[in-house]
Amino acid sequence: MTSVVAAFRRRVADAPDTVAVCAGDDRLTYAGLDRWAREVTRRLVDGDGFSTAPGDRIAVCLDRSPELIAALLGILGAGAAFVPIGPTDPAQRVAEVFEDAGVRAVLCEPDDAERFAPYGVPVLHVPARPAPDAAAPPETYTVRPDDLAYLMYTSGSTGRPKAVMVEHRNITNLVTEPNYVDLGPDDRVLQLAPVAFDAATFEIWGALLNGARLVLAPGQQVPAEELGALLHGEGITVLWLTAALFHRQIDVDVKAFAGLRAVLAGGDVLSVPHIDELRSAVPGCVIVNGYGPTETTTFAVCHRIGAHEDLGQSVPIGTPLQNVDVRIVGDAGRPVPDGEAGELWIGGAGVSRGYWRRPDLTAKAFVTAPWDSSAGRFYRSGDLARRRPDGVIEFLGRNDDQFKLRGFRIEPGELESTLAGHPQVRSAAVGVRESHLADRRLVAWVVPDGDGLDRRALRSYLRERVPEHMIPAAFVALAELPITGNGKTDRKALPTPDWTSRSIYV
Structure with a gap:
């Protein structure tokens, strides 16, 4: 394996004038991105009153932009590791991350200088884009495959965030000759995920380390109603979506996927009815179920869903x-x-x-x-x-997602997959809520596939497939499941049932 920097520079040498990054009408070639990244590296290593060293951690808080991509490459080129910070992360969370990571400096938008001033580290900005004929600064450090590339913070069970240490070799393995999706110079990959979410690892480096074009989505979120126009207008060929956003897109506009060569989805259980609808509407699009914890660098197991594969009640995660x-x-x-x-x-x-x-x-x-x-x-x-x-x-399912109810262990993923197999159900989530009588009850939140929800039919369907203790006490119909900023089902936002309403029972 090699480093991200070395793999990228091979692509620069192969096709320097090919477009590497685009954001709207802005185009940046591989050679131009390399010059800009080297200038970021130079400023970090030989800055005015500041100098980073290999192994340092540099916080990054930048909008989705060519500046962001140049900053990430520039940090890696200095042998440092980047620490993504969300634009809306609360001050307490930022303070915890800065202290825990031992952040050496922060690269941010000029408008955010005051936001980061209290943290006691140098506040830096991405230097201006070099002119096309500018000489690229020389390499100052040879990055090794086992150098730290980034710290990705995840929620800790104790409430204290913990950071996963991802090395260059982990990233290059993810996207070098991948066996789960075809990527090459003719592809255009949409960068839609927040950089603080590890799906961005696949989007950014999957494109740039394979000579493809990285297309930056505008703004923080793209509504499902507008995604199709973006995909078609930019000629996107490869797309990644979380399971929740994938399902919502199919519900709102399944034809948005027309023109894609491949769509990857994951982060939660995929719905078989949604897969079937997409396969029917856009038969030429390859669908990949991608599974992997942050600790194993975005994907560890993937499944290319066959055009006529009988999925039964659940989508496998693959090989x-x-x-x-x-x-x-x-x-x-x-x-x-x-x-x-x-x-x-x-x-x-x-x-x-x-x-x-x-x-x-x-x-x-x-x-x-x-x-x-x-x-x-x-x-x-x-x-x-x-x-x-x-x-x-x-x-x-997950070991730690299991809960006990009246002495029985229940795996929510199993029940959700079973519910999603019913023709009336587009998607579902289950959990335990305390009722108005102060007892704990099993609840199913269901997005119906149609106008109504026959709760008696759902109960009969479940009784043929799961034990009695897994039959929900209440079924709550929702227009859509709530989604977190990272595109996953927001279980904390699922509404508490109106226990006094007869409609949730029958």
Whole structure:
């Protein structure tokens, strides 16, 4: 494996005048992006009163723009690691991240200088774009494949955020000769995800390290009603969406996908009815179910859904990426036979370094295979899965998503997939809520596929498929499931049922 910087510069050498990044009418070639990134590196290394060193952490808070891409490449070129900060992150969260990461400086918009002034680190801005005939500054540091590329903060169960340490080699493995999607110089990839969300890793580097064009979406969010016009106008060929945004787009405008060569979706369970609708409406579009924790660099397992594949009630997560090793491990700490459920352990080139300054958490989650020390290091995903005889892996839910109700363990993912298999249901979420009588009850929030929701029919359908303790006490019809800023189902925003209303029961 090589570094992101070296892989990018190979593309610069191959096609320097090819457009690398576009934002509206703004076009930036591979050579132009390289010159700009090298200028960012020079300012970081030889700045006025400031100098970064390899291994430093540089916070980045920039709008989706060519400046952002130049900044990321410039930071990596200095041997430093970038730490994404969301434009709307609250001050307390920013303070926690700055302190925890030991941020050396922050690169931000000029208008945000006052916002970051209180944190006691240099506030820097991306230098102006160099002229096309400007000489590129020389390389100051040879980046190694095992250098730290970024810290990606995720929510911690204790309320304290924890950062995943991703190395250059993890990124280059993700997008170099990928076995889950075809990427090349003729492709145009839309950059839609926030840079603080690891789907952006695939979007940005999947494009730039394969000689493709990275198309930057305008604004913070693109409404489903407007996405089709953007995709068609820019000639997008490869698109990534979270499961929630994928489902919503199909609900609002399935023809938006016409013209795409491939769409990747994931981050949550995909709905079979939505897949079927897309396959029917746009049969030429390849659909990929992408699965992977942040700890294993965006994707670890993917499934290319066949045009006529019978999915049954759930979409499998598929087979491992190139150079990735996946095992299904039982309670005894040993791999289980095909067909048996167990925890999904992920090894190989995508596994990150661990958690920044959290050796206790790293030791628990990143382990050496007890059945064979030569098998290498694995990340324990906490997800339940089983491998079919054909080698395809099926996702069964999360260990830590399980909850107990009246002594029974319930896996919400299993129930949600079953609900989504009913012809009246487009998508569903389940959870436990306390009722007006102070007892805990199982609730299903359902987006109907049509005008009405026959709750009696849903109960009969579920009784044929799941145990009685998994039958929801209430069914709440919603126009759509709430979605977080990262495009996942916002379970905290699901409304509390009106327990006194007869309509939720019948």
